[in-house]
Every structure is written in C-alpha cells, then in structure tokens.
Amino acid sequence: MEVLDNLSLGVETAFRLENMLWCFVGVALGTAVGVLPGIGPTATIALLLPITFNFEPVTGLIMLAGIYYGAQYGGSTTAILINLPGESSAAVTAIDGHEMARQGRAGPALAAAAIGSFVAGCVATLVIFLFAPPLAAVGLTFGSPELFSLVVVGLIASIALARGSTVKALAMIVLGILFGTIGQDPFTGTPRFTFGIRELFSGINFVSVAVGMFGIAEILRNLGDEQTRELVTKKVSNLWPSREDFRRMIPPILRGTVIGSGLGILPGAGHVLASFASYSVEKRISKRKGEFGHGAIEGVAGPESANNGAAQTSFIPLLTLGLPAHPVMALMYGALIIHGIPPGATVVDREPALFWGLIVSMWIGNLFLVLLNLPLIGVWVRMLSIPYKVLYPAIIGFACIGTFAIGLNAWDVFAIALFGILGYVLIKLGCEPAPFLLGFVLGPLLEDHLRRALIISRGDPTIFISTPVSAAFLGLAVVALVLTLLPAIRRKREEVFVEEDD
C-alpha cells in the first residue's frame, strides 16, 4: 500500500516536535498579518524567508505555508469586524460578514468563516494527497520544450486571472524576466548587467524584490491614503452558531470547498477568484436572495471555505510541475531553490518526507487555526488597535534585518529601496506587482529551457510547435491571452475584481 506508506511518512514528519512548533508559529503569524490591513502574506513570507534558511527545508516550508493559509483565516476576521479586508480574498466576506457584525451576530459570522475554512482545508489537503502524485508523474515526462511552454502558460494565465490591464501585466512580466537576467549567464558564466559590482554576480535576491514590491511599495501607497478603522464590536460574544445557522451554512461550505479546491489549481489569483465565484453561486441558488448583502450567513460560509480551499490546492502546480501560481508560491519556489531542491515533478520522488510532511502539516495547521481563531478571537481583535504609524516602521526594520541576514550583503538592502520605489511608481500607474515577481522568479527557468530546447532542435524554433504537449500548452496560452482581451470577458473580470479596491 503505497498510499499508506506515504501517509505514515507524512504523519511522522509533520508530527515531529519542531515541525509542529514552527507550523504553529506560521499559522499564528499568518493569522496576525491576515488580520492587520496593510501587510499581506506575500510581504510577510518574504520578510521571514531569511530566518527559515537556517531550518531544515521541510520545517521552513511548513512554516511559510502556514503563514499563507493562516492569512486566509485572519483576513476574514478583519473583514467581518471592521469591513476592511485584511487580505484581498476576504473582500466578499466583508459584504455579508460585516453586516452580520452590525446586527450583533459577529460571533456566528466568525464561527462560520472558521468552520468553513477548516472543512475546506481538510478536503483540499485530501485533494493534494490524491492528485499531486499522478500530476507529478506526468510532469516527469516533460523535456525542455514542454517545460518552456508550461512556464509560458503559467505566466500568461496569471494575467488572465488577475485584475487590471492585460498589456500592462504582460509588460510587468517581461520587465520581471529582464531583471531576472541580471547576474552571471548560466551557460557561459558572463556577468550580465552587473556594472562590475561583484555582489550582483549571483543576481538580485528575490527576497529583496518581494520585500520592495510588496512591502515597501505597499507602505508608500498606504501612507498616501491612510484609512481610519472603526471596530464595530470590541467584544465578540456568543460565538456558537445556532442550529438554524448550522443548517444554513453546511451546503455553502461544501459547495465553496469544491469551487475553491478546483479554482486554486489554476495559476493566478485563484483564491481571490474562488471566493467571488462561491459568493455569486450562493447568491444565485439561494431561496433568500434578498438577505444577501444584509447579513446572510451563506455569504460568509461559502467564500471563506472557497478561499481557504484554493489557498491550499494552489500548492499543487508548484509541487508537481514547479510552476508557482501566485506571488506567495513564487517565494516558496525561491525557498526550495535556496535549500537546493529543484521545484517540480522530482520533489515527490526525491524528497518524499518534505512533500508528504508538508501536506500533513496543512491538516495540523488547520486544526491550530480553528483553535487560534475561535477561542482566542479576542487577542486578534485587540491587535487591530495597533496604529499604522507603529506597524509600518516595524516592517521597514524587519525588512532591513531580514534581507541583510541572508548573506550579510548590503546590496540586498539597497535593492529593496530600488524595487520599493519602482513598485510604488508602477502601482500608481496601474501596473500590478504580482506578474513582475512571477516573471522575475521564473525568468531564469524560461531562458534555460528556451536555450536547451533550441540546442536540442539545432536552432529550429518550430520544436515548440512540433512537440505535441508543448504545442498544446502554447495554444492554451494564446487562448488565455485572447480571452482576457475580449471586451465581454474583460468587463466580467473588472466586475469580479472591482471590490478588491474598497
């Protein structure tokens, strides 16, 4: 029974004391940054990556993963209590969740979010367990032409599922790839664009890029329009939902779980899309349409299950094909490389303890999260009173120490400033930072496979079309690109993502 062997290896790894401890630290931190508006999981994971370099790879990844899905739990708390999503995927939760809080039903809303997230987390873990190994087996058969086209699909799809202008997103990807070429050329060893600075020979550190674009740029933007936050309820009482609440939230939780686990696998903002999709499904099939927007518990339970399910299944492309679907996954990708583990299909075979341990840890982490978020909700609510003028200098301080500690390299700190300003200016001009980071992380891989494939084909570029799998991927990329440019679809996308701004 191979499945049982895998399971027992995973359980053994995940239940090791230090792994459980760091899993707990990860989900607690994740909840904290999910609760706090103004700092998201991407910046947090970038800030904390350097610390995990001292850990064993599996321990580090367990903690980083915990931050990511923990943030999905925390984001709903802020959305419900102050109508300001702490995390973008919690934006829809705010619609009905905050309304429930105003009616004095914050407790059941928080409980519905937590229980839904837990159910979805467990099911999504099972989905990874069942589907990841077969997908990895397919991935193993890919050569350079297929891998090149796969990366192209991943990059293009990440635009299709994100918000904003398609052309700008494309430009951001290309710019990211270009910055990724800085450093020694892998084939000839020639240093490129380094201006003779020895510290740049190994390339720009991806931690600096992520901290700059998602941490510093975000601070600059927030300082431009500081929002005042108003807590509806300082004290949350009556957490337990009534029997009627339970009856109403179970079907949305199940539907949300399915929607989320499915959409999470897609590259791009799968978890954001999942919560919106779940909300519109619940609204459409509900017999009480009028209640939506006025505190329908279905509108909290469904989307919250969906975004947590998606957050977890978005690990599938990373762990099986080496394709990060989201900025957070791009950071995980970088973390794996730093630990000397090439992300992709070989992870399942070569690092079984890491792979299965990480999956089992997600289940443990979800259990921690329910305990952290329901009985201890008061702690998080109090955290909301931390003023931004204290929070953002802390981010700057952590950014300095964290990036400097990676290699005691001052250039890593200077790079944060550069990417902070670049990110701030570009965000102000309507360009999203996520495609840039994906391009930056995947750029070297793209160049590597492009050059290898062309060596195989003796310089004939038709190899990408004559290899069937590669041709299919490229076709998919073209379809995705054309779809985003069609006016009807574009309008739909704007509709879906418009509420993120609020």
Place this chain on the structure above:
Amino acid sequence: MLEVRRALKDVLAGSIFIALGLAFVLGSLVYDIGSPLRMGPGYFPLALGIVLGGLGGAIIVKGFLAGEGDAIGAFEWRAVVLITIALLFFGFTVRGLGVALSLFGAVLLGALGRSRTTLLEAVGIALALTVLSIVVFIVLLQLRLPLTGPWLPF
C-alpha cells in the same frame, strides 16, 4: 488637452517600460548575441528588451484610445525620500555601527516618513522596535549579526 489628461497614466507607464526596455537593449549589445542555436548571453535580454519597448508603445497607444482616466494621486515625496534614505542608511552603516544603532537610525528615518508622526513619537517607536528586533532576531532566533561595529569607540 482632455485627451492628454485621460492618457497620462498610460503614457507615463508606457514611457517607463520603453526606457527600461531600451536600457536593457543597449546593455545587451555589449555581450555576445550569438544565434538561436548557440545563444550568447546577450540574446535573451536583447529580445525581451525589444518586446518590452513594444509593449510600452502599445500601452501609450491604448492610453490615447481608451485611457483609464482616473487620477494618479499625490506622490508621497516625503515618504519615498525618507524611507529610501532609511534603507540606504542601514545598508551603509550596518557593518560599521552594528545592528543596534543602524537599525535605530533606519526605523527612526522610516517613521518620520509619515508627516503626521512627531519626532518624539518617532524616537519612541524606533527605540521600542530596535529593542524588540534585537530580542526576536538575535536573542531568540540567534541570527549571527554583530550588535556593535568597529566605528564605535566601545
């Protein structure tokens, strides 16, 4: 005039992409370009630099045809300048002054980037965060960073 205002955001974004694309193109020409079969170090960045310039041009054209038109909003000069100085200060002084003082300076500068924070508040925030960071990173997580540096007399 109205047209230009509507396109402003896209024109600026497009110009940045064109400028950066051009920079990478010029930079690549220094290196061996090679052929598709044996690509030199310059091939890939050169090709992408051209693509980026093209995309920048497309963004500008699109701006004039169908600009988003919403305002760019004020540029936070004070925050940009002070936070940049904060990061540069840390990078340049951390070896000489050690983590404690260098971090204090960086956080202080950063905190002053918000116009409504007073100097006294900023000093308090910087002091508290420096102590907290030292406890978390150096005492608890045991990162090997020097607390003081050779520039200090003690």
